Amino acid sequence: xxxxPIDQLSGVETTGHEWDGIRELNNPLPRxxxxxxxxxxxxxxxxxxxxxSIPLLTDATKGLxxxxxxxxxxxxxxxxxxxxxxxxxKISTSSLQEIxxxxxxxxxxxxxGAAAFRVNCTPCHGTGATGGRGYPNLNDDDxxxxxxxxxxxxxxxxxxxxxxxxxxxxxxMPAFTEMLKPDEVRQVSAYVVSLTGAARDPSMVxxxxxxxxxxxxxxxxxxxxxxxxxxxxxLADAIWLKAQGEVEIAAQIRSPKHGVMxxxxxxxxxxxxxxxxIYIHSLGGGE
Numbered sequence: 001x002x003x004x005p006i007d008q009l010s011g012v013e014t015t016g017h018e019w020d021g022i023r024e025l026n027n028p029l030p031r032x033x034x035x036x037x038x039x040x041x042x043x044x045x046x047x048x049x050x051x052x053s054i055p056l057l058t059d060a061t062k063g064l065x066x067x068x069x070x071x072x073x074x075x076x077x078x079x080x081x082x083x084x085x086x087x088x089x090k091i092s093t094s095s096l097q098e099i100x101x102x103x104x105x106x107x108x109x110x111x112x113g114a115a116a117f118r119v120n121c122t123p124c125h126g127t128g129a130t131g132g133r134g135y136p137n138l139n140d141d142d143x144x145x146x147x148x149x150x151x152x153x154x155x156x157x158x159x160x161x162x163x164x165x166x167x168x169x170x171x172x173m174p175a176f177t178e179m180l181k182p183d184e185v186r187q188v189s190a191y192v193v194s195l196t197g198a199a200r201d202p203s204m205v206x207x208x209x210x211x212x213x214x215x216x217x218x219x220x221x222x223x224x225x226x227x228x229x230x231x232x233x234x235l236a237d238a239i240w241l242k243a244q245g246e247v248e249i250a251a252q253i254r255s256p257k258h259g260v261m262x263x264x265x266x267x268x269x270x271x272x273x274x275x276x277x278i279y280i281h282s283l284g285g286g287e
Contacts, residue, residue, distance in 0.1 A: 084108075092271050096149045099278060106278065113279025116272050120264070129283055134242060134259055139285045142239045144231045145169055147287040151228075153277040157270075159263035160231070168263055171231030173256040179215065180253070188212050189250040195224055196238035200246060 004016045007025055014023040048054060051063040087108050091099055099105045117129070124135045131137035141147060145155050155169060162168040176185065184207075190199035191208030199205050212224070219232040226234035233241060242259075243252040265273050 088271055091274055096153060096274060096277060099274065100149065100281075109275045109278045110282050112272070113275035113277070113282075116268065116276050117279055120268065121276070124261075129280065134257070136241055137239075137285070138280050139283050140239065141285055141287065142234065142237060143285075143287070144171075144226075144228065144233055144241075146228045147281075147285060149277055149281045152280055153273060155261070156276050156280075157263065157265035157273045160261040161258060162260060162263040165263035165266075169231055169261075172258055173219070173232075173252075175255055176215065176253050177255070180211065184208075184211050185250050185253050186246070188216070189246045189253065192224070192235050192249055193246050195236045 004013050004026070005023070006013055007023060010025060012025045012027060015026045017024045048061075049063070050065045051067055052060050053063065054061040087105065090102075090105055091109055094102070094105065099109050117125075118127070121129070125131050125138055126135075129138040136142075136144070143151070145151055145160075154167075158165045158167040158169065160169040161172070180188070187204045187208035188211040189208065190201060190204035191206075191212050193199050194202075194205045194208075212220075213222070216224075219227055219230050220235055221227055221232075224235040226232050233239075242257045243249045264276070268276075
């Protein structure tokens with residue numbers, strides 16, 4: 001067997017491997033590193049014996065210590081439920097006003113409502129409750145059905161146009177395709193835009209005002225301030241949910257869009273709905 005060459009500079013035997021003229025020195029590993037490596041192997045074997053670690057076909061080894069992270073989590077959750085039980089019972093039996101008046105209950109309900117909002121409400125209303133096209137902003141003072149805490153509770157509990165809830169909020173703007181001529185739709189759209197901005201054709205505003213008075217005031221009010229009893233939005237505050245600008249407003253008049261908010265009482269329970277109402281009210285937009 002041929003002897004392995006010796007590196008001339010260091011005097012250390014090489015491994016015999018060579019890459020582009022570079023030879024690998026056959027330096028032994030430090031003893032401390034080897035002992036650490038062996039200790040890690042022993043620790044890993046001990047861990048595999050003591051704790052669940054080796055997967056089987058339908059299960060895994062239980063380990064000599066019988067430890068289970070799931071069992072530990074279940075115990076922690078059970079303990080948290082016991083600790084919260086008294087507070088949740090108080091929330092269940094207290095009115096919204098009583099909860100808000102009690103600092104401890106109010107703090108707990110607000111935190112619980114924030115958690116419930118992140119899980120259930122952010123897909124539509126956004127993480128900051130700022131809403132988006134077709135989904136209302138919950139931070140401002142523009143409320144279709146009212147922004148006091150009782151109105152918020154009613155809306156959350158029973159939803160809007162939810163066919164599965166008999167107490168749901170219902171408001172549907174009719175399509176004016178047959179009631180108004182195309183020119184009249186453009187005129188009333190110009191009038192609505194003029195309430196917060198400038199119409200493209202100012203000559204259409206005055207006839208549009210008359211059309212609005214004849215067809216729209218029963219829901220939106222004489223001053224277009226809206227009607228919360230009917231869920232009719234204000235058209236005089238430059239806050240638009242479904243449409244903005246004359247073209248979109250005209251399209252909404254011809255073929256209205258009607259969104260649906262699900263009723264949450266049956267899904268989350270009364271306590272969670274109360275917490276959601278209190279949290280949303282705390283955002284600052286509630287009245």
